[in-house]
Amino acid sequence: MEKTGRSETVREMAGLDEGTPLFAQVAERLAADIADGGLAEGERVPSTNELAAFYRINPATAAKGINVLADEGLLDKRRGIGMFVAAGARAALLARRRAGFTDRYVEPLLTEATRLGIGSDELIALIKECSNEREGVAV
Amino acid sequence: MIKVARYQLVTPVMFLGLPWAALAAVFAVNAAQGGGGNFRAGLAVIFLLFFVTGVQRIGRWLPFGLALGATRRSFYAGTALLGMSMSLVSGLVIAGLQAIERATGGWGLSITFFRVPYLLDGPWYATWLTSFVGLSALFVYGMWYGILNRRWGMLGLLAFIAVQVLVALAVSFACSRAGAGPLRLRPAGVYPATLTALELTGVIAALTVVCLAGGHATIRRVTV
Amino acid sequence: MTPVISVTGLTRRYPGQVALDDVNLTIGTGTITGLLGRNGAGKTTLLRILAGQEFPSAGSVRVFGSPPAENEKVLRRLVLVREDQEYPDFGYPDFKVSRALRAASFCYQNWDAGLASSLLEDFGLRANKAIKSLSRGQRSALGITIGLAARAEVTLFDEPYTGLDAVARQVFYDRLLAEYADFPRTVVLSTHLIDEAAALFENVVLIDRGRVVLDAAADGLRGMVTTVSGPVLAVDSFTKGRPVWERRGLGSQVSVVIVGQISGEDRERARSLGLDLTPLSLQQLVVHTSGRQVGAGSLAGRTSA
Numbered sequence: 121m122e123k124t125g126r127s128e129t130v131r132e133m134a135g136l137d138e139g140t141p142l143f144a145q146v147a148e149r150l151a152a153d154i155a156d157g158g159l160a161e162g163e164r165v166p167s168t169n170e171l172a173a174f175y176r177i178n179p180a181t182a183a184k185g186i187n188v189l190a191d192e193g194l195l196d197k198r199r200g201i202g203m204f205v206a207a208g209a210r211a212a213l214l215a216r217r218r219a220g221f222t223d224r225y226v227e228p229l230l231t232e233a234t235r236l237g238i239g240s241d242e243l244i245a246l247i248k249e250c251s252n253e254r255e256g257v258a259v
Numbered sequence: 260m261i262k263v264a265r266y267q268l269v270t271p272v273m274f275l276g277l278p279w280a281a282l283a284a285v286f287a288v289n290a291a292q293g294g295g296g297n298f299r300a301g302l303a304v305i306f307l308l309f310f311v312t313g314v315q316r317i318g319r320w321l322p323f324g325l326a327l328g329a330t331r332r333s334f335y336a337g338t339a340l341l342g343m344s345m346s347l348v349s350g351l352v353i354a355g356l357q358a359i360e361r362a363t364g365g366w367g368l369s370i371t372f373f374r375v376p377y378l379l380d381g382p383w384y385a386t387w388l389t390s391f392v393g394l395s396a397l398f399v400y401g402m403w404y405g406i407l408n409r410r411w412g413m414l415g416l417l418a419f420i421a422v423q424v425l426v427a428l429a430v431s432f433a434c435s436r437a438g439a440g441p442l443r444l445r446p447a448g449v450y451p452a453t454l455t456a457l458e459l460t461g462v463i464a465a466l467t468v469v470c471l472a473g474g475h476a477t478i479r480r481v482t483v
Numbered sequence: 484m485t486p487v488i489s490v491t492g493l494t495r496r497y498p499g500q501v502a503l504d505d506v507n508l509t510i511g512t513g514t515i516t517g518l519l520g521r522n523g524a525g526k527t528t529l530l531r532i533l534a535g536q537e538f539p540s541a542g543s544v545r546v547f548g549s550p551p552a553e554n555e556k557v558l559r560r561l562v563l564v565r566e567d568q569e570y571p572d573f574g575y576p577d578f579k580v581s582r583a584l585r586a587a588s589f590c591y592q593n594w595d596a597g598l599a600s601s602l603l604e605d606f607g608l609r610a611n612k613a614i615k616s617l618s619r620g621q622r623s624a625l626g627i628t629i630g631l632a633a634r635a636e637v638t639l640f641d642e643p644y645t646g647l648d649a650v651a652r653q654v655f656y657d658r659l660l661a662e663y664a665d666f667p668r669t670v671v672l673s674t675h676l677i678d679e680a681a682a683l684f685e686n687v688v689l690i691d692r693g694r695v696v697l698d699a700a701a702d703g704l705r706g707m708v709t710t711v712s713g714p715v716l717a718v719d720s721f722t723k724g725r726p727v728w729e730r731r732g733l734g735s736q737v738s739v740v741i742v743g744q745i746s747g748e749d750r751e752r753a754r755s756l757g758l759d760l761t762p763l764s765l766q767q768l769v770v771h772t773s774g775r776q777v778g779a780g781s782l783a784g785r786t787s788a
Contacts, residue, residue, distance in 0.1 A: 139709075139762035141702045142682060169664040176656065177682040178515055179664060181702050223751065231755045265589045269582045270571075315571075322569035323583070325536055327590040328558035479553070482537050483569065 142177055146185030154194065154205055155213040165195060165203040263329050263337025267316060274316075275345070278308040286372055301372055302379070305349065309394045313342060313401025318408060322483040331478045335402070339471060342398035343391075350390035354383040378456055389460045396467040403474040410481045485548070487512040487637060487669050488533060492542035495528050495693075502528040504693040506542070510669060510686075515659075517684035517701065518673035519769050525693040526673040527565075530641045533671075534563035546637060559590065561637040564630035566623065566645045572615040580617075580625055581610040584632070593634035593666075602628040605654050619646030627655055631662050640672045652676070656683060677766040687765070691773045706762050708771070709745055712738040713758035721753055728771060740771070 136145050153159045166174070171182040186203055189195045194209040233243050268274060285301045316338050324334050357373035360366060373379070378393075379386045407415040486509035493506040503525045510516050518526050531537040532544055535551040535558055544550055551557045572578045580603070588594045603610060606624035608617075617625065623646050630638055644652045660683065663670065674680050681701065689697035708728065711718050715737045728740040745753075745760065753760050763771065 136682070137762075138764045139706045139760075141705045143702055172664065173657075173660060175682070176660065178685045178701070179660075180514070180685045181682070184702070227751065228754060262589050266586045269586045270577055272577065319569075319571040319573055323571060323586070326563060326565070326568055327587055328555070328561065329590070330535075330553045330555050330558065332553065333555065480538060482531075 136175060136177070142175075142181045143184035143188065146171060146175065146177075146182055147188040150185065150189055151194065151213055154209050155217060157210065159205050161205045161207050161209060163205050164201070165205060167202055260333045260337040260340065263324060263334050264341045266324055266327065266329070267320060267338055267341050274312065278305045278312070278349070281305065281308055289372055290366065302353070302375060305353075306393060306397050309342070309346065309349075310397040310401040313398040314405040314408075315401075316342070317402050317405030317478075321405075321409065321481070325483055331481060332475065335406075335475050335478045339399055339402060339474070342402070343395045346391050346394035346398060349394055350387045353379070353390045354387040357386050358383050378459075381456065385457065389456065392460050392464045392467065396463050396470070399467055399470040399474060403470050403477070406474055406478045406481060409483065410477060484512060486510055487547060488671075489545045490529075490533075490542070493529075493532065493539055493544060494541040495525075495532065495537065496540040501693050503532075503539075506690075506693070506695050508688055508695055508698055510671060512669055513667045514685045515663060515670040515672065515683055517677070517680060517687040518671055518690065519675070519677055519687055519765075520673075520690040520696075521773050522675065524690045524773075526690055527641050529690065530563060530639050530671065530673060531565075533637075534558070534561060534639060536563065559592070560635055561639070562591065562630050562633040562635040563639040564626040564641065564643045566626070566642045568622070568626055570614045572613065577613065578615070579611055579613050580608060583614060583625065584610070584629065587629045587633060591633040591635055595632050595634055598634075598662075599628055599632035602631060602658065605658065606651060620648070620651065621646075623647050624651070627658075631658060634662070634666050635668065637669045638671075640670070640674075642673055642675065644676075649679075652679060656680060659683065677769055678764050681765040689769055689772060696772055701765070704765060704768060706744055708740060708742050708763040708768055710738055710740050710761045710763065711753070711758055712736065712761070713756065717756040717758055721749075721756060721758055 136142055150159070150165065159165060165186065168179050168183040168186060171177075171185070172179040175182070186195065190197060190203065192212075194206055194212065195203045196206045197203055229243075233240075238246070282302075282305045285304045289301055317335075320338075321331075321334060325331070329337075353373060357379065360373045366372075378389055404416065404419070407419050411418070488508075488510035490506055490508050493503055494501065495503040506525075506529065518529070520526050528537060532539055533546060533551060535553060538552055544552075546557050546561060549557055551561065570578060570583060584596075584599050588596060588599075600610070603624075606621070606628070608621055608624050608628070612621075614622070614625070623644050627640075627643050630640060630643065644655055647655065656679070659670070659672075662668075672680060672683070684701040687697070687699060687701045687704065688695060711722055714735055715732065718737050718739055722739050722741050725741040725743050728742060730740075731738045740763070750760065
C-alpha cells in the first residue's frame with residue numbers, strides 16, 4: 121500500500137470506540153497496520169506524541185498501546201530514535217490472526233447460517249460462488 | 260511585591276493621570292471664574308480621588324491579582340507602597356505648584372488654589388509632608404474600605420462606619436472633658452487650639468498606620 | 484515519586500451547606516486528570532482551595548509539598564483558569580486583553596508570549612480589545628490563553644470553555660495536548676462536557692455532593708459498564724453473576740446495565756445469543772453514579788488506580 125493511501129485509511133478509522141480501553145485500540149490499529157503491510161519491518165512507528173495528537177488522546181495512553189506491542193516483541197526500541205517494527209512482526213501477527221480465524225469468523229458464520237436454516241452444503245456453495253465473483257472482478 | 264506594583268501599573272494612565280487631570284479641570288474652572296478668591300475646596304479633589312483610587316485598587320484589582328498568584332499580604336503591601344509613593348511624588352508637585360503660585364502672585368490672578376490656610380500654608384517642605392501624609396492616609400483608608408467590602412459586603416462597610424463614628428464621638432467627648440476645647444469638624448472653621456498643623460499631620464500619620472495595620476489584617480482571609 | 488497535589492480529609496463548610504466533605508486524593512506529577520461531577524458537586528471549591536483562593540475548614544492540602552494558601556513559592560508555579568474570572572475592567576475602560584497578558588507575563592517565569600499571540604489568533608481574539616466589551620466566549624478564550632501561555636507546572640482549569648462553540652473547544656483540547664507534549668505539566672480539568680474530553684484524561688476523579696465517589700484510571704473505565712439488551716431469558720443467562728446497576732423491561736425484551744469488562748469470548752457468546760451490547764460512555768457512567776453510592780462502589784473495586 122502506498123504511504124498516502126495508508127494515512128487516508130488510518131484517518132478514517134480515527135474514530136475510536138467507547139467499548140474498550142483506548143490503549144488496546146491503539147495497539148490493535150498499529151498491529152493491523154503492520155499485518156496489512158502498511159508499516160514495513162524496520163520502519164519507524166509513530167511516536168507517542170504523534171499518536172496522541174492524531175487520535176486526540178492522552179500521550180500516556182498512546183504509550184501504553186505501543187508498549188503492549190513492544191512487550192509482545194513486535195516492536196524494537198532504539199534509544200533516542202524511537203520504536204521500529206521488529207523483524208518477523210508481520211509474520212507473527214498474521215499467524216495470530218490465522219489462529220483466531222475460526223473463532224472470529226467461522227463460528228459466527230455457522231451460528232447465523234443455522235439461525236437462517238442454511239445447511240453446510242448450501243453454505244459451502246455460497247462461499248464458492250462469492251469467491252468466484254471476486255476473482256471475476258479482480259480480473 | 261514588586262510584581263504587584265507592576266501589575267497595578269499595567270494601566271499607568273488611569274492610575275497616575277486621573278487625579279491630576281481632575282485637578283487640572285477644577286483649576287481651570289477656578290481660573291475661568293476670574294480668581295480673586297479662595298478655592299480651597301478645589302485641592303480636595305485630588306485627595307478625594309486618591310481615596311477612590313485606594314478603594315478601586317483593592318476592590319477591582321484584587322481578583323485578577325490573586326489569580327496571577329499574588330498572596331493577599333503581598334498584594335496589600337505592593338498596592339499600599341505604590342499608593343504611598345504616588346502620594347510622596349504628588350505631595351512634592353503640590354508643594355512645587357504652591358511655590359509657583361506664591362511667586363506669581365496667584366498665577367497673576369490672585370488665586371490661592373494651592374494654599375490652604377492652616378494646613379498647607381507654611382514652608383514648602385511642610386506642605387510636602389502634610390500633602391504626602393494626607394494623600395497616603397486617604398489612599399490607605401480607601402483600601403481598607405475596598406477590603407471590608409470584599410470580605411463582608413455592605414454590612415461590613417456600615418459596621419466600619421458605625422465604629423468610626425463611635426470612636427470619633429468618644430474622642431471628642433474625652434477632649435472636651437480634658438478642657439482642650441470642643442473638636443468641631445467644620446471645613447473652614449475653628450481648629451483645635453492645642454494642635455498645630457504639624458501635630459495634626461502627626462495624628463493623621465498615626466491614623467494611616469492604623470489603617471495599614473487594619474487593612475493588612477483584614478485582607479488575610481478575603482476570598483474572591 | 485511524591486504526588487504533586489495531595490489532599491487529606493479536606494472539608495469546606497459554608498453556612499447551611501458542606502461543599503467538600505472529607506476529600507482525600509492525590510494527583511501525580513505530569514498527569515492530566517479530569518475532575519468530573521454535576522454542577523454544585525464541589526469541583527470549583529476544590530480547585531479554588533488548591534489555588535489558594537479559598538481556605539479549607541478542615542483537613543490538609545499540599546501542592547509541591549506545602550499548603551498553597553498565601554504561599555508565594557507554590558502560587559507562582561500554579562495557575563487557575565476560572566470561568567467567572569473578574570478582571571479590573573470596571574471603571575478602567577482601557578483594561579485591554581494586551582494588558583491582562585502583560586500582567587500575566589510578569590507573574591509566570593515560563594510565560595511564552597509567542598504562544599499567547601498564537602492562541603489569541605486561534606480564538607480570533609484581538610489584543611487591543613477592552614475586556615469589558617468581550618463576549619462570554621471571548622472571556623473564556625482569554626482565560627485559556629493565559630492558562631496555557633503561563634506554562635505553569637500545575638495548570639488548573641475550571642470549566643474554562645463557557646461560551647465557546649464546539650469548534651473552539653476542539654481548538655482548546657488540541658492546543659492543550661500539544662502544549663502538554665511540548666512542555667509537560669500537571670493538568671486538572673474540571674468539566675461537565677465529559678465525552679468530548681474523556682480521551683485526554685489519564686485519570687478521572689468524580690465528585691458528588693462534596694465527596695469523592697470515584698478516583699480511577701480513565702482508560703480502565705472504558706467498557707467497564709455495559710448495557711445488555713435482548714430477549715429476557717438470553718439476557719438473564721448472559722448477565723448471571725454480574726453486578727447489575729439497572730434493569731428495564733418492555734414485554735419480552737429487557738435491558739440490563741452490568742459492571743465488569745466483557746471479554747472477547749463473552750462478546751461472541753452475546754452475539755450468538757442475539758444480544759446487543761452497548762458500552763456506557765464516561766459521561767453516561769458519571770450520570771449513573773452521581774447520586775448513587777452503590778454504583779461507584781462496585782466500579783472502584785474493579786479499576787486499577
